[in-house]
Amino acid sequence: MDDLDLSPLKDRLRLLQPKGRSGLLPALHTAQDLYGYIPEFAAEEIARTLRVPLADVYGVIDFYALFLKQPAARTVIHVCADPACAMAGADGVMKRFSQSVASKNTAEGSLPELVVERAPCLGLCEHAPAVLVQGRGATASSAQSYQDLVKGKPEHPRSVIGRSINLLTANCGKGRPTTLEEYRQSGGYQALEKALSMRPGEIITMVKASGLVGRGGAAFPTGMKWEAAANAPGEIRYLVCNADEAEPGTFKDRVMMEEDPHRLLEGMIIAAYAVGAQKAYLYIRGEYLYPYEVMSRAIDEAAAAGWIGETIHGSDFRFEIEIRRGAGAYICGEETALFESIEGKRGFPRLKPPFPTTAGLFGRPTVINNVETLCNVPLILNLGAEEYRKIGTEKSPGPKLFCLSGDVARPGLYEVPFGIPLRVLLEELAGGVRGQRPLQAILFGGAAGVFTTEKDLDVRLSFEDLRAVGLPLGSGVITVFDDTRDMRDICYRLARFFAEESCGKCYPCQIGTQRQEEILHRINRSQPQSEDWDRLQDIGWTMSDASICGLGQTAASAVLSAMRLWPHLFKPSV
Amino acid sequence: MPEDIHLKINGQAVSAPAGSTILKAASSVGVEIPTICYHDYCTSNGLCRICVVEVSGARTLTPACVAKVNEGMEIQTDSPRVRRARKTILEMLAASVDLSDAPDIQAMLVEYQAQPDRYPDAQTRSPEVIQDNPMYIRDYAKCILCWRCVQVCAEDAQFTYAINFSGRGYRTQIGTFFNRPIPETTCVFCGQCIGVCPTGALKPKKQWLMEQGQTTDEIMRLTRSQRRAKTKKTTQPAPEGGAA
Numbered sequence: 001m002d003d004l005d006l007s008p009l010k011d012r013l014r015l016l017q018p019k020g021r022s023g024l025l026p027a028l029h030t031a032q033d034l035y036g037y038i039p040e041f042a043a044e045e046i047a048r049t050l051r052v053p054l055a056d057v058y059g060v061i062d063f064y065a066l067f068l069k070q071p072a073a074r075t076v077i078h079v080c081a082d083p084a085c086a087m088a089g090a091d092g093v094m095k096r097f098s099q100s101v102a103s104k105n106t107a108e109g110s111l112p113e114l115v116v117e118r119a120p121c122l123g124l125c126e127h128a129p130a131v132l133v134q135g136r137g138a139t140a141s142s143a144q145s146y147q148d149l150v151k152g153k154p155e156h157p158r159s160v161i162g163r164s165i166n167l168l169t170a171n172c173g174k175g176r177p178t179t180l181e182e183y184r185q186s187g188g189y190q191a192l193e194k195a196l197s198m199r200p201g202e203i204i205t206m207v208k209a210s211g212l213v214g215r216g217g218a219a220f221p222t223g224m225k226w227e228a229a230a231n232a233p234g235e236i237r238y239l240v241c242n243a244d245e246a247e248p249g250t251f252k253d254r255v256m257m258e259e260d261p262h263r264l265l266e267g268m269i270i271a272a273y274a275v276g277a278q279k280a281y282l283y284i285r286g287e288y289l290y291p292y293e294v295m296s297r298a299i300d301e302a303a304a305a306g307w308i309g310e311t312i313h314g315s316d317f318r319f320e321i322e323i324r325r326g327a328g329a330y331i332c333g334e335e336t337a338l339f340e341s342i343e344g345k346r347g348f349p350r351l352k353p354p355f356p357t358t359a360g361l362f363g364r365p366t367v368i369n370n371v372e373t374l375c376n377v378p379l380i381l382n383l384g385a386e387e388y389r390k391i392g393t394e395k396s397p398g399p400k401l402f403c404l405s406g407d408v409a410r411p412g413l414y415e416v417p418f419g420i421p422l423r424v425l426l427e428e429l430a431g432g433v434r435g436q437r438p439l440q441a442i443l444f445g446g447a448a449g450v451f452t453t454e455k456d457l458d459v460r461l462s463f464e465d466l467r468a469v470g471l472p473l474g475s476g477v478i479t480v481f482d483d484t485r486d487m488r489d490i491c492y493r494l495a496r497f498f499a500e501e502s503c504g505k506c507y508p509c510q511i512g513t514q515r516q517e518e519i520l521h522r523i524n525r526s527q528p529q530s531e532d533w534d535r536l537q538d539i540g541w542t543m544s545d546a547s548i549c550g551l552g553q554t555a556a557s558a559v560l561s562a563m564r565l566w567p568h569l570f571k572p573s574v
Numbered sequence: 575m576p577e578d579i580h581l582k583i584n585g586q587a588v589s590a591p592a593g594s595t596i597l598k599a600a601s602s603v604g605v606e607i608p609t610i611c612y613h614d615y616c617t618s619n620g621l622c623r624i625c626v627v628e629v630s631g632a633r634t635l636t637p638a639c640v641a642k643v644n645e646g647m648e649i650q651t652d653s654p655r656v657r658r659a660r661k662t663i664l665e666m667l668a669a670s671v672d673l674s675d676a677p678d679i680q681a682m683l684v685e686y687q688a689q690p691d692r693y694p695d696a697q698t699r700s701p702e703v704i705q706d707n708p709m710y711i712r713d714y715a716k717c718i719l720c721w722r723c724v725q726v727c728a729e730d731a732q733f734t735y736a737i738n739f740s741g742r743g744y745r746t747q748i749g750t751f752f753n754r755p756i757p758e759t760t761c762v763f764c765g766q767c768i769g770v771c772p773t774g775a776l777k778p779k780k781q782w783l784m785e786q787g788q789t790t791d792e793i794m795r796l797t798r799s800q801r802r803a804k805t806k807k808t809t810q811p812a813p814e815g816g817a818a
């Protein structure tokens with residue numbers, strides 16, 4: 001440890017010092033970037049500089065999966081093993097890589113050359129089997145050995161965009177970010193100019209009239225949220241953009257950030273102006289290194305052009321955006337856990353009430369919105385509420401992004417108006433089940449979602465139609481399974497995901513996700529016990545009914561739906 | 575005086591001061607709701623969920639220890655839905671940790687007809703006993719993660735911040751910075767954590783040694799030499815035997 005130098009860390013910590021505890025995650029990232037892991041002495045230095053108790057610093061390091069307490073290896077490859085990637089052969093990739101590594105890592109005492117680790121969904125599901133090579137996303141679909149990936153710089157996989165309309169994704173599909181200049185040429189930042197000529201209250205009225213509801217999963221009306229925060233007492237308000245995207249099967253926010261970063265920035269600036277926030281945080285999941293870089297550059301571009309900063313295009317509106325990187329915790333997508341994370345704490349969800357609009361980040365009134373939600377805002381300003389409402393259905397206005405992955409001919413991101421039938425999206429736009437095989441199941445809404453079968457193929461994709469058949473729209477995830485798939489294996493993987501991602505705060509989820517995984521593990525090995533059915537039901541209902549947050553409340557949702565559809569899979573054969 | 579709120583608990587009309595919790599309102603009319611993590615002098619985090627009740631109109635069950643009463647609320651504290659959740663939580667807990675020193679929880683298991691062996695092949699949390707200081711032992715195989723010790727060590731009482739969490743999910747544990755021994759932390763041996771621990775996971779060393787069958791004389795000899803060792807060398811904990 002003596003050979004590690006503390007001075008570069010000290011230099012960088014000086015910049016973070018004014019943030020106090022809130023600088024903790026950035027500081028830990030800095031230390032890990034410098035040393036490859038977080039050495040004890042670096043953690044002590046961070047604790048001293050930011051004035052955070054040592055035990056708390058350790059608690060934070062140990063909460064986030066991406067922070068390492070020991071040196072790992074010169075190269076780390078993360079292999080996703082969640083459903084879409086599992087179906088594309090992720091287990092085989094893991095095995096091949098690990099074997100070739102085993103023959104390499106021989107030198108005693110020195111760091112292993114390479115470590116291969118299993119990871120939760122990396123948000124690259126359309127490129128399954130997905131991997132991260134030193135934090136960079138790639139597909140392992142054609143990689144025979146890990147050398148194929150480590151050689152040269154793996155190219156960032158190019159997004160696949162399908163659509164029947166192109167309102168949100170107009171600038172997407174180039175395989176590179178849209179520049180500020182290009183964005184301007186396509187009419188970008190005109191919505192902001194228009195917004196700055198309006199009174200904040202008028203914008204809120206317009207967003208309310210547009211009928212926009214949140215795209216992050218909870219489907220809360222955006223205008224109402226903004227109004228509540230704008231009316232909350234206090235001078236300081238925050239805007240937070242939730243780009244933690246970690247629901248297995250979801251990758252829409254990543255594509256939007258990578259391909260059209262200024263659309264999101266424009267939406268954020270308008271939102272901040274409308275609710276009276278001087279500062280915004282953009283919280284990007286730790287695994288999204290490339291989107292983080294794209295957004296950082298875009299913020300610099302926008303600031304240089306005067307769209308962010310002390311005065312925004314001559315107005316007296318002052319606004320800054322700070323990017324925060326997560327560090328490997330699905331739970332930090334839950335809004336209050338995300339606030340805790342920005343504040344430099346473990347990602348434990350808070351009890352509600354109070355709600356974020358009255359006491360959110362740093363206890364201040366806060367609006368938190370999903371990336372896609374905010375990307376709709378410039379569109380609403382440009383079209384006006386009435387025109388916007390002509391897209392989609394009466395109760396679900398607007399365009400919607402869907403993430404299709406699994407056994408589908410053309411996995412990718414699809415933009416459609418709300419209300420088109422699932423069959424049209426799946427068969428006409430995405431080419432149907434891969435290899436024309438029979439459809440066995442569709443998982444709606446990701447790991448937290450619900451399974452269905454072809455019986456629901458004619459459902460229209462809107463909040464109201466889906467609710468009527470008991471399917472959650474969630475964040476727009478559709479994972480397809482053909483007739484060859486063993487649904488027990490899929491259920492086990494979902495259960496494992498929740499067991500690994502539960503924050504551990506409340507008993508139903510802390511223990512329930514563990515017990516659920518154990519039972520599904522033996523069911524998946526064809527060793528169900530006769531009482532397992534009742535156990536799964538009790539665990540599932542208790543988690544759904546008594547957990548603190550949405551993670552626990554939905555951790556059994558897919559499994560319970562699978563038990564309804566295929567009861568025989570969960571019982572001992574007679 | 576705060577205004578009174580009118581509600582119904584198990585069909586019975588109740589009035590309670592605004593701002594009181596469902597737990598307090600119920601207890602004021604003799605309706606007892608079970609609690610595990612709740613403690614009068616600690617911050618309530620509503621995390622064990624054993625106190626959940628059914629509030630009409632609510633999508634999920636409501637934790638009585640933190641939820642405030644509202645005008646017109648109708649509450650069921652012992653419905654089948656409530657009992658199912660409580661029974662399941664207790665059964666899952668019993669399959670996780672050693673509850674032998676937690677008589678209150680054992681009584682609840684009986685009351686809710688919970689089967690402690692409902693999950694026969696469950697992985698338990700059973701780390702070794704940590705004896706790293708002369709004052710108290712830490713037996714986290716008995717820890718139910720109620721958070722009280724962490725809180726009294728921090729803002730709820732002592733402001734020493736010696737302990738916090740490690741891991742997450744089912745693998746969460748209470749611990750110190752990089753698992754350092756207690757004497758190398760900021761711990762001031764105030765004993766507050768021992769006082770609030772409901773399950774015997776934290777215990778005075780003397781009591782623990784007696785339970786292990788040591789005599790008072792043996793213990794006196796042992797702890798005296800350890801105390802001396804501590805005053806001589808503050809950063810090195812006295813060498814001790816491993817787990818019992």
Ligand SMILES: Cc1cc2nc3c(=O)[nH]c(=O)nc-3n(C[C@H](O)[C@H](O)[C@H](O)COP(=O)(O)O)c2cc1C
Binds near residue numbers: 244374
């Ligand atoms: C476990 C969990 C994970 C979540 N992850 C995300 C996420 O990655 N992105 C997101 O926008 N919302 C996520 N949410 C929903 C947020 O809590 C919140 O509702 C959302 O950010 C609000 O934005 P919206 O109104 O624009 O949808 C998650 C919720 C839960 C319970």
Ligand code: SF4
Binds near residue numbers: 349503548550
């Ligand atoms: S439901 Fe799960 S993730 Fe949410 S607070 Fe409880 S333990 Fe944490």
Ligand code: SF4
Binds near residue numbers: 718748774
């Ligand atoms: S050690 Fe005791 S007080 Fe601390 S969390 Fe565990 S059970 Fe609660």
Ligand code: FES
Binds near residue numbers: 122124
């Ligand atoms: S990246 Fe593998 S399932 Fe999403």
Ligand code: FES
Binds near residue numbers: 621622626639
């Ligand atoms: S006693 Fe209410 S949640 Fe623990």
